[in-house]
Amino acid sequence: MKITDARVVVSSPGRNYVTVVIETEDGITGIGDATLNGRELAVASYLRDHVCPLLIGRDARRIEDTWQYLYKGAYWRRGPVTMTAIAAVDIALWDIKGKAAGMPVYQLLGGAAREAVMVYGHASGADLQELCEDFQRHLDQGYKAVRAQAAVPGLEKTYGIGPADRTVYEPASGSAPQEDVWETSAYLDFAPKMMECVREEFGYGVHLLHDVHHRLTPIEAGRLGAALEPYRPFWIEDPTPAEDQSAFRLIRQHTTTPIAVGEVFNSIWDCQQLITERLIDYIRTSVSHTGGITHLRRVFSLAELYGVRSGSHGAGDLSPVSLAAALHVDLSIPNFGIQEYMGHREQAREVFLTSYTFDDGYMHPGEAPGLGVEFDEEAAAAYPYDPKYLPVNRRLDGTVHDW
Template identity: 75%
Template sequence: MTTITEARVIVTAPGRNYVTLKITTSDGVVGWGDATLNGRELAVAAYLTEHVCPLLVGRDPARIEDTWQFLYKGAYWRRGPVTMTAIAAVDVALWDILGKVAGLPVYKLLGGAARDGVLVYCHATGEDVPALLDDVARHVDQGYLAVRAQAAVPGLAKTYGVPTPDGKLYEPASSALPEEHLWDTAPYLRSAPEMLGAVRERFGFGIHLLHDVHHRLTPIEAGRLGRDLEPHRLFWMEDPTPAEDQAAFRVIRQHTTTPLAVGEVFNSIWDCQQLITERLIDYIRTSVTHAGGITHLRRIFALADLYGVRTGSHGPGDLSPVSLAAALHVDLSVPNFGIQEFMGHREPASEVFRTGYTFENGYLHPGDEPGLGVEVDEEAAARFPYDPRQLPVNRRLDGSVHDW
């Protein structure tokens, strides 16, 4: 019988910090899984190395469901981002192995393609509205059909989603302590409709337009913003309120018909059960890496399908190409796919991760290589050591801590 002979964690930072799990079988087949949790990478690396990898040696790699249940139910302390990211890495690596053994891309193991390609949206940003419009134009020229638009809020030194003028990442800081950003809701609620209206005025309704609130509003504020955005016909308004309070979306629903998307910080089907079954959202944004892998993500998407909720998986650059590839295989196969986030990856990521997915005319395809279609160069990974970074903390103008 084929068994798992080794499970090993690789931490590397080719542009961003990534945690990768390598599983090797007695037949010499290697599977790759992404275990990256932005800002808490080493917590997952330790969970895998100390608690999970020793349990995998000797197990049958083809018993994917059994391994998932073993790691989830067997640990007693269930759920949470660290645990579910670790389980996801194992699960995705095992699907990769199964595809390689079968000689098939993973999406064919999931029932085959339900579409020809995966519609993706990009990120367009600007220090002001004119700069944003130029960035939208640049992405439209590249072939994108859907664009997430973010612009700096007048009067605030930093705004989520907008890189600094020097081109550095807007999220993590290489310092012992996190950066602290100031937030004021009032100017944001005034500027967001004007900003998105300017995008519509220049580009019309021929592109899909998305916007991320990043959990900054109260339910009634989110309802007001959604109502103000209705003339601009957004594809969705993302993460309008802190995601822990599922019932808050009832209030938002009462005040706007703007489609709602949420779920990138969710780790299990229980985090979004009420949102889906009460039809309080239109898109569920759980990601393959943070929600227990392909096995559990399919359960979430199957529940969503019963209630007319479509998928819109989180796909940031702080998840590795292994995660994106796994997401694309799921996206291609599920009946209720909506859209996939696609930020791409900063160089020199391509020196470490060899990818088989392709972009054309606004759509991604995972490719037809056996497994996920991504391989990792371990020698290259060793050239980019871990770079400790901190995610920002958000404060209101009065100094109190706010949701970031």
């Protein structure tokens, strides 16, 4: 089953996505997601100029060999651009293998380890009343787990506050990133009040999550985790930048609040210490940024040995192809925790035809062969690339801070 064509399609059906399309001599087509939010064209170039030409003539069935060839053969290993490019190829090859076998990908991964995958949605508001209204909307839709974010009083803009459709909030068009202003003390005072408000309104029968988005020092994160313990959060996400994995020891010393990190990780080496020293409770690496299905399974297998569960990134900055691939992995692994599900804008549904389903707070990838997603290139052509940047964060004194 030799590969006869490999191409890259950049489109913007509601937001920018990079899609890899691989064709074989047998007439089977596979697709993969190569989207790296804010740096899409870097991955597209890496694929077009350096990876796709190497795929022609290779056996599409040899997924592991192709993964090693692209990872070790480049010499310059790891990094978000390289690993996102490899992931897209890997996902497309699993899609091809599933279609050739006539089975959904999760069956090739060992079959279902559960009936469906619990997902969490994003509730937000400009104030606590608006947050609670949005939280209730999620409960009405059947969600069993909801992330809560609300605007911090005194700050002009707060991360995680979405528009009416709740499917996108961070990219801004223009020739340069927008700049937000941040003040940690205001956030640390407000976050416990927000979580208390949600618990008083909705009780403890729903899983409550919160994203810190890398903005605290380890000791500040420990203080926040301790303050939130009475409200029993399912997790706090990315409490501090994780480049220094040992910093999480300090957080562990000060709180029992569960910790989730990893959406910006791109290899098993980025989280090895966090997992093996049990410094986190959930690993949030995504299938499209961590080398695809092949490498993500290695991350989750390591995590299983140390009692760490999955909680993969699944925001709207990844296409429906990525979400489908994540659901196949989620359904098959023994240590699944939860899956992020933010949804996609209406335009994306014109371009990506999906077979996964959402029902009463759970999702299933479906029984279609392969990933269960079809890509309409003609429809994608109607949505050309739209340059966007992620914001930049500054403290009140002008210092650049983690966004």
